[in-house]
Structure formats: structure tokens, C-alpha cells
Amino acid sequence: xxxxxxxxxxxxxxxxxxxxxxxxxxxxxxxxxxxxxxxxxxxxxxxxxxxxxxxxxxxxxxxxxxxxxxxxxxxxxxxxxxxxxxxxxxxxxxxxxxxxxxxxxxxxxxxxxxxxxxxxxxxxxxxxxxxxxxxxxxxxxxxxxxxxxxxxxxxxxxxxxxxxxxxxxxxxxxxxxxxxxxxxxxxxxxxxxxxxxxxxxxxxxxxxxxxxxxxxxxxxxxxxxxxxxxxxxxxxxxxxxxxxxxxxxxxxxxxxxxxxxxxxxxxxxxxxxxxxxxxxxxxxxxxxxxxxxxxxxxxxxxxxxxxxxxxxxxxxxxxxxxxxxxxxxxxxxxxxxxxxxxxxxxxxxxxxxxxxxxxxxxxxxxxxxxxxxxxxxxxxxxxxxxxxxxxxxxxxxxxxxxxxxxxxxxxxxxxxxxxxxxxxxxxxxxxxx
Numbered sequence: 001x002x003x004x005x006x007x008x009x010x011x012x013x014x015x016x017x018x019x020x021x022x023x024x025x026x027x028x029x030x031x032x033x034x035x036x037x038x039x040x041x042x043x044x045x046x047x048x049x050x051x052x053x054x055x056x057x058x059x060x061x062x063x064x065x066x067x068x069x070x071x072x073x074x075x076x077x078x079x080x081x082x083x084x085x086x087x088x089x090x091x092x093x094x095x096x097x098x099x100x101x102x103x104x105x106x107x108x109x110x111x112x113x114x115x116x117x118x119x120x121x122x123x124x125x126x127x128x129x130x131x132x133x134x135x136x137x138x139x140x141x142x143x144x145x146x147x148x149x150x151x152x153x154x155x156x157x158x159x160x161x162x163x164x165x166x167x168x169x170x171x172x173x174x175x176x177x178x179x180x181x182x183x184x185x186x187x188x189x190x191x192x193x194x195x196x197x198x199x200x201x202x203x204x205x206x207x208x209x210x211x212x213x214x215x216x217x218x219x220x221x222x223x224x225x226x227x228x229x230x231x232x233x234x235x236x237x238x239x240x241x242x243x244x245x246x247x248x249x250x251x252x253x254x255x256x257x258x259x260x261x262x263x264x265x266x267x268x269x270x271x272x273x274x275x276x277x278x279x280x281x282x283x284x285x286x287x288x289x290x291x292x293x294x295x296x297x298x299x300x301x302x303x304x305x306x307x308x309x310x311x312x313x314x315x316x317x318x319x320x321x322x323x324x325x326x327x328x329x330x331x332x333x334x335x336x337x338x339x340x341x342x343x344x345x346x347x348x349x350x351x352x353x354x355x356x357x358x359x360x361x362x363x364x365x366x367x368x369x370x371x372x373x374x375x376x377x378x379x380x381x382x383x384x385x386x387x388x389x390x391x392x393x394x395x396x397x398x399x400x401x402x403x404x405x406x407x408x409x410x411x412x413x414x415x416x417x418x419x420x421x422x423x424x425x426x427x428x429x430x431x432x433x
Contacts, residue, residue, distance in 0.1 A: 065169035082131035127225035141191030162249030190373035208286025209254035
């Protein structure tokens with residue numbers, strides 16, 4: 001029975017009702033020795049408590065898309081078949097253009113939100129470069145199947161979940177496709193193909209979207225194998241012009257890092273409540289050694305780059321939860337890199353889906369303009385939101401979560417060293433999502 005399936009939820013609801021009624025009906029009717037009656041009553045109470053806890057957990061899990069299946073929950077899932085040393089560029093010297101095209105079989109995805117807005121499809125992808133074998137979810141914009149667009153190539157956004165987190169979260173808890181569909185139809189937001197690959201590849205640890213020889217090649221999975229599969233199976237724009245990444249929490253760190261590390265593969269990135277230093281997630285493999293930390297810290301990558309990457313970054317966050325990391329990137333960026341920082345006040349809520357859900361639309365407005373995809377409407381460029389002047393490299397205002405601009409960039413009480421590295425945004429990795 002699926003962890004996130006309706007039958008399991010209904011079964012738990014039924015058991016919870018039975019567990020409540022049972023002691024009410026039998027408490028005073030139990031017969032036998034006192035020890036036996038006491039033991040039976042204790043068992044009824046434990047049964048009631050355990051079913052209530054299980055029901056609450058399933059409701060929270062379904063709402064936030066934390067664990068996709070039993071293997072994720074129990075820590076028994078492993079999606080890595082091999083993890084060869086693929087070198088600095090993550091390709092292992094493979095000539096990607098010479099690889100034969102592979103046609104994937106897609107089926108209708110199930111789960112909360114998966115049938116909305118035209119439906120989400122899923123495929124099981126065996127990464128030819130990374131050695132990862134995992135699912136990839138794809139949503140096509142409304143224009144994709146229209147005759148007028150039959151020769152049109154579409155831009156792509158890779159959506160990355162947090163840790164722990166399901167690849168379904170962007171379609172389930174965040175309802176990204178449901179929010180964007182009407183705006184894509186009206187032309188306010190470009191018709192992006194949304195691609196959400198699995199990021200939780202190993203049991204009990206966050207890969208940090210890094211390549212760790214002998215353990216996992218998560219970077220190559222996300223930046224090589226998944227884009228190659230999408231290019232082989234859909235009408236998409238060539239990289240990096242029409243490609244971007246987006247993520248929340250640990251996925252925000254991944255999205256920004258991938259774009260900064262691979263400007264030949266991505267043009268822009270959206271990071272919601274992320275961090276720069278991989279140690280911001282205490283279970284991250286990318287935080288295990290100083291060398292890995294530096295190689296997977298977008299702040300360090302920007303600071304040490306001989307040639308600044310041509311990428312645009314949208315960073316939103318609250319004090320101690322993403323904002324400082326964005327300011328650090330903004331301060332280290334040099335043209336043609338641009339960083340747009342959106343300050344979210346603490347009054348908007350905490351590190352939850354409820355904070356990130358209303359940020360989807362403003363960030364995609366920004367992305368539409370950054371990729372030069374805004375469609376003229378009434379003689380002027382299409383609406384791109386109110387999240388400040390996109391790409392100016394300055395902190396901006398935004399509609400997401402009642403975002404406001406401080407009078408001056410705030411450190412949120414962070415020490416100078418923490419501000420520079422971006423670790424202050426996670427307060428010692430106290431939160432995990």
C-alpha cells in the first residue's frame with residue numbers, strides 16, 4: 001500500500017476511529033485478573049496513540065511531500081547504480097553529442113496535484129553518465145500540444161526539492177503548474193516545460209547535488225543526464241539559452257550551485273530560502289570535506305571565478321534563512337552575473353511550503369523576463385511582477401510572502417564571516433527540509 005496513496009490514508013482514518021471507540025466500549029467491560037485488565041487497557045491506549053500519531057504524520061507528509069514512498073521513509077532506497085570519477089566537468093570524457101538518442105516511456109503520475117492542470121507524467125530514467133536510476137516528472141505547458149506551436153521549441157526549468165523531499169512537491173504542495181497555467185495561457189509567463197527529477201538518491205543523506213566519486217554523481221544526474229533525456233524526448237530550446245533551475249531550501253542551494261557551476265548548461269536560477277555553504281544542511285555529503293564544501297559553494301565559485309559566469313540569480317529569504325546568503329552572492333557577483341535579492345519578513349511565516357507557494361508566480365515572472373521571453377501585450381512588454389528591477393544586482397521588493405525591501409541590506413545579526421559564506425542563513429543547520 002502506497003505511503004502517499006488514498007487507500008492508506010483512509011485505512012489510517014478508519015483505524016483511528018476504531019482506536020477511539022474501542023476503549024469507550026470495552027473499558028469497563030473487561031473481565032479477568034486485574035493485571036490482565038490493566039494490560040488490555042494499556043494496549044488500547046497505545047493503539048489509540050499510535051494510530052493518531054501515524055495519521056498526523058501521513059497528513060503532514062502528504063501536505064509537504066517529504067517522503068514519496070516507504071523506501072524513502074525507512075531509509076532503504078538507493079538509486080545509485082555506480083559512481084565513477086567523472087572529472088571536473090562531470091561527463092567522464094564522454095562526448096555527449098555522440099550519444100544515441102533514447103526515447104523514454106512516460107506514464108501518468110499519481111498523487112496529490114498530479115492530475116491537475118493537464119496532468120503530470122513520469123518516467124524512470126537510467127542515467128548513462130551519472131549511474132543514477134530514478135524517476136523524473138514532467139509537466140508540459142498548454143501551448144505544447146497546440147497546432148500553432150508544433151514547430152516551437154520551449155524553455156525548460158528544472159525543479160529541485162528540499163531534503164527530505166519528494167520530486168512531486170513542486171506539483172503537489174507548491175502547486176506550481178496550477179498557479180502558472182492561467183498565466184502561461186494569457187502570455188504573462190512564458191510556457192516553460194517543468195521538469196522535476198528525484199534529488200534524494202541515497203538513504204539517510206543529502207547528496208548536496210554534488211559529484212562524490214565512489215558514492216554518487218548527483219551533479220551529473222541533474223545537469224547532464226536529465227537535460228539530455230528532456231532534449232531527446234521533447235521540443236526544447238538549446239542550453240543554456242532556454243534553461244533554468246529552481247529550488248526551495250536544500251533544493252535552492254542546488255539550483256543556484258548548478259547554475260553558477262555550469263553556465264554552459266543553465267542561464268538562470270531561482271533559490272527560495274537556500275544557503276551557500278553546503279554545511280547549511282547537516283546531512284549533506286558535499287559538506288564532508290573542505291574541498292567538497294568549497295567546490296559546491298556558489299559564493300566561493302563566484303568569488304574565485306576567472307571569468308564571471310553569464311547567469312542570473314533570483315534569491316529570496318528571511319533573516320537567518322536565505323537572505324544573508326543572497327546578499328553574499330550579490331556582493332560577490334561581477335558582470336555579467338546578476339543577483340536579484342528579495343527580502344521576506346519573518347512575519348510571512350517560517351521555513352515551510354506555505355512560505356514558498358506564493359513565491360512561485362513572482363519568481364517565474366522574473367525568469368520570463370530574464371530569459372527574454374516576455375511577450376508583448378498591448379504594445380508593451382508582458383507583466384513581470386513587482387519583485388524589483390530584475391537583474392540589477394540589488395535587493396528588491398516582491399509580492400511573494402509580503403516581501404519588502406529593507407532601507408539598507410540587513411545582515412540579520414549575522415557575523416561578517418557567516419555573511420560571506422552564507423552559513424548564517426541556516427543558523428547552524430537547525431532546520432531540515
